[in-house]
Structure formats: C-alpha cells, structure tokens
Amino acid sequence: DLNSTLYFLNKGTYAGFAAVGIVGEYLVYPDLKQYIDSIIYPNGTALFKELMTNKCILDVAFGYSGTDVFSYFKVPNPLDNAVAKKSLAANLLGNDGKKLPIPTIMFHGDADDVIPYQDAVNYAKSQCAKGAKVHFYSDAGKQHIPEELSRGDSLVMWLDQTLQGTADQSCNL
Template sequence: MRAGQATLDSVRAALTSGSITNVSSAAEYQMWGYSGGSLASEWAAELQPTYAPELHFIGTVLGGLIPNVQNVLNTINKGLFAGLAATGINGLANGYPELQTYLDQHLIPSTSAAFKKPLTQCLGDDTSQFVFKDIYKFFDNGKDFVNAPVVQTVLNETGIMGRHGTPQMPLFIYKAVADEVSPVADTDALVKQLCSQGARIQYTRDLIGEHVTEAITGSGDALNFIKARFNGVPAPNACKTNTV
C-alpha cells in the first residue's frame, strides 16, 4: 500500500517540477504497471480518491496483477519463482519493524544469511538462488510462519487489493489465464468486486502464455488503451471482460 502512496506523491512532485523539468502542471497522465509494478499502480488507483483527490488520471493499465500476496506465496513456493517469496518477505520486513523482529526470531540460524541474500543482490540472483526451494523450510515454525498475527496484520494491510477504495479512472487490466505467479481467479474476483463498486474496467484474459510472456504479448493492447486516452478517445463507461 505504501508503494501506492509513493506513486501518487511522485506524480504530485512531477506536476510541480516545471521550473526544473518543464513538465506542465496541466499535463495529462496515466499509470502502467506490470507484476510488481502493478502492485504500486493498483494501490495508487485505489488510494487516489482519498489520498490524492486533486490528481486526475485519464487512465491506468494493470498487467499481471497480484491481488492477494499470501496466495502468491503458496502458488510460487517450490517453483521457478520461489525467490519472489524470499524477496517479498524481506522487503515487507524492511518496512515493518514488528515483522522484522518476528522474522529474525523464526529464521533457522544455519540458513538465515542465505534467506536474507535478496537484501544485497538483484532479482535475477534471487530467482536462481531459490528456484524449486521450499521457502517455509527456512523457518523453525514452517508453514505456520505466515499464520502468525503479526504476519497476517501486515498481509491484510498491504497484501490484499480491493480494500482501500474504488478507482475513479478508467482501467485496462490484462492477465494470462495460466499465470503461475498469481492465480487468475484472484484477478477475476478483484475485477468483479471493483466493477460492483462502480469502477470502469476493460479486462482481457489471455488463454495463451503465462506471467512472463504476458508482459510482452499483452503490451500491444495496453499501449492502444494508453494511446486512445491521450488522444482524447473516451473510455467505455462500463465494465467488459474478454477472454482471448
């Protein structure tokens, strides 16, 4: 959720930076985020009405959405993307001191340094280091690690989308049905919920590809949506889902 606030603050800063950047305070703007980037963009879209009501986005594109972080942890564990779990847990612990304390208490000493490697290396190394590993084996309480109140409090605050407001700008969301990082059912449910709250969403579910390839194959429709908004073409005033 804090990433959403930071994103909105960055737009505020850009719009008041004209003396340095020549960006007009009347500029039109949109967001586009994929996978981890969609976390910040979706949170920003939810928070905008209350956190930054003076901002008026003409559109937002969200790809490879991650509506429920705990579901992602269970989905990617022991798989190709298990490293994202270690990266995410370390990142959240960095932002929540109470979670950091709990993490330090339950990491197995002999493998604690290995688990914290993502703090000092890049994502590619994180992926290769943890590929096919069981993340829960790094904790002395195993799978119960994520069930502790301190972990659930953080995940409920910053790991579940749809709880902090209804996006007011038109959205284009695209997702691979076979996404192996975040189950498509979570995105389906989020879209249904936000639409019931009055959001305007064009949602494309892609039957071909998975999380990584969708970032490329879905970009054409994403760019078309963005281009249309900048060209002044009104976005549809209702929700629509296409499975292609």
C-alpha cells in the same frame, strides 16, 4: 490474496519472488521483522541478507527456482500469525475498501505461473462491483511472461485512448 500468491510461488519457478516479497515486508514493518527474527533459521537469515543486496529481477526470478521458502522458518505456517496477516493485509490492493480512482487494465493468462488466475479475476470483479473502470483481459494457456510480452501493443493502445479520453469507460470482464 497475498497469502495465496506466496504459497502459489513457493517451490515453483518463481519462488524467489515469494522470498524477496517477504524480505520487502520484513524491511518495512518492524513488528513483522521482530516476528520473523524469532522464527527464522540461520540459513533463512542468510537468504534474507543475500536478497537485500540489490539483486537483479532476473536473478531473483530464476536464481531461486524450486526453493521452499517456508522451510527457512521454524514454524509450519509462518503466514498464519496475526502479525504476518496484518502486514500482508496492509498491502493487498483494494483492502482499504476503496475503488480504483483511475481506469485500470489487467492482462492475465489463465495459466499464469506468478499470480494465481482466480485471485486476479476476483480482484477485478470486486473493483467492478465498487464502480471502478477495470478492463480485464484473459488469454487461454498463457503464463505470466508470455502474457506480458504479448500484450504490449494492447497496453499502449489502451493508454493512448485513455489519455485522449476515448477509451471505453465501462467495466469489462
């Protein structure tokens, strides 16, 4: 749920991810750009321009910590507009109703501070219900970066097994 993720990130350590995500949508969808241009304060326009200057991911991740992204808009809930909902829905994994065509592995700490944990669980469950081959691994107490850093070996092993055709092909939650 991209709305959930954007609100989850807002004002947090990784608020810059929410801001740059909105900028990405702004650059791709002309109707969203028009909507945002009509509701954004001048300091929000300046923020968007700043984020469009090939920022390093670390600059985005940590350079905007604590930012209230939604304070740059003239309306209290900018994501509640039909135009915003349409563009966010277009980018939601699985929103097309199709199952993932290839085996997929997901690692997620239950203390994730970037992607809401329950959203990830719900996505994996919905894909499994469609017959996708999803392996979802959850680690207690892990936030986003520690989870990613601790699972490199598991990812390489799973990828190797998948390419050799020996990986477990069931859905694993």
